[in-house]
Amino acid sequence: MSVRRYYGQEKEHNVLVMDLLGPSLEDLFNFCSRRFTIKTVLMLADQMIGRIEYVHCKSFIHRDIKPDNFLMGIGRHCNKLFLIDFGLAKKFRDARTRMHIGYREDKNLTGTARYASINAHLGIEQSRRDDMESLGYVLMYFNRGCLPWQGLKAATKKQKYEKISEKKMSTPVEVLCKVGILGEGFPAEFSMYLNYCRGLRFEEAPDYMYLRQLFRILFRTLNHQYDYTFDWTMLKQKAAATGGTVAETSAQPQTSRVVISQQTGASKSGPEVATGEVGAAPGETPPPPTTYLEFSG
Template sequence: MFACVLFPLLTAGVPNVRWFGVEGDYNVLVMDLLGPSLEDLFNFCSRKLSLKSVLMLADQMINRVEFVHAKSFLHRDIKPDNFLMGLGRRANQVYVIDFGLAKKYRDTSTHQHIPYRENKNLTGTARYASMNTHLGIEQSRRDDLESLGYVLMYFLRGSLPWQGLKAGTKKQKYEKISEKKVSTSIESLCRGYPTEFASYFHYCRSLRFDDKPDYAYLKRIFRDLFIREGFQFDYVFDWTILKYQQSQIATPPSRALAPLAGPSAGMPPPVANVDRPS
């Protein structure tokens, strides 16, 4: 029930724990009901997300990782399946879930950082694991952020270069993924996409083991790109449009809604408590 120790420390973008205890032979944890995962929505959008959607997600996802780190924990399994959208008035809010692999990286009172170690087994999901994690180095804040970078590129590209590799055993597959990741330069990974994504990776990989990341800098480079592209931070994601279009097709002609025009046309209104760049 490790999650129960962590959850009370968190609020923004983390589901509330309603109850936990033992029922018969089972440990039970009751949490807020949330919406689909980003992996589900990625599949719904034919496994490609627009730059606008990725940047709106990135802003909230960096906030979530920063918040977990502020509570002295690492997540250690950053992947699309572990980020869910809310429901109802929270439908545009990103939540981070699954703290089964989370680990304290510093003492809560003194902020003494855990020591640097090597020869560690890979913890997390190999597809999104940082380079240092593959090399057996103890994870720290930089690794959660590098993993988040791979998630963003996965959304933009549709896949990562080290997906689909065949191997006889899990260990051999991890080795193949590691080899492919090492041989894929940041520039190659991010080719064809705004340079801010390469800058993100270069920054994450420049951090020392116990460095505190500059989360504001990472959010700023993506927010500046968002503004430069002329996007509106309206919480209209790719799936919002797709769902709206599907609802229009399903609606009889006599009851069809007006053309797409924000909340009055069936689009969700902005949510007051969702992170909005200033």
């Protein structure tokens, strides 16, 4: 679990010191030649759904689900996944009354276009369903190596976002997941996941256990062992066995675990962390005006 090492004031700043973490999933994806095996994707999916569920149970949505914002731990937590960077997070309901925020349109795109939900592209207020849909694109990114809407060229950022949106909406889920394509298709569970998330209503709570079970059953069907042997683990073991050295990012932890925010503004450095599981002890959130959110069980 993430540990808050220090929180206090230093002159005009609020300071937070947290645990040092390891590489991001984007770092590890590059290390593994930009392709993960189904086993690794399924083991990651199980933890990723759990992390997002924990954030949602605290009445927040993340709004920037992407590989760069999931970090592996270090030391005895090296197989544990951490969700970071709550700079775009938003409260989607009142923690006391459980009143959900209202449906709105004409919103600007918040998050990373590559993984944004279709509704986010359409300017619809984000809710829990959007975090889950974004995760579906992350999983297919890991499966495929890239997404169909990557590499699109445009004169302006706005035009590029429009092209990404158009391509995303025009690509059927079954095509994205290559269902039924002999020799290179992916298990139907990935298309089932995305179709489920896209079908959720604005205020509807995702059935997280259903989604986890979807992938857990597939994992068992494929006769995999949940042994925390990820693709990067095997590469490191192979290098060690041959006496070679591996220049890889997974040996390099993130450089900073300090979050500093001015009392009068919202500037900060360093990611925030969500590591809890549903049912864990509630995390503590420091009082304003600090600009970070911390969820730790």
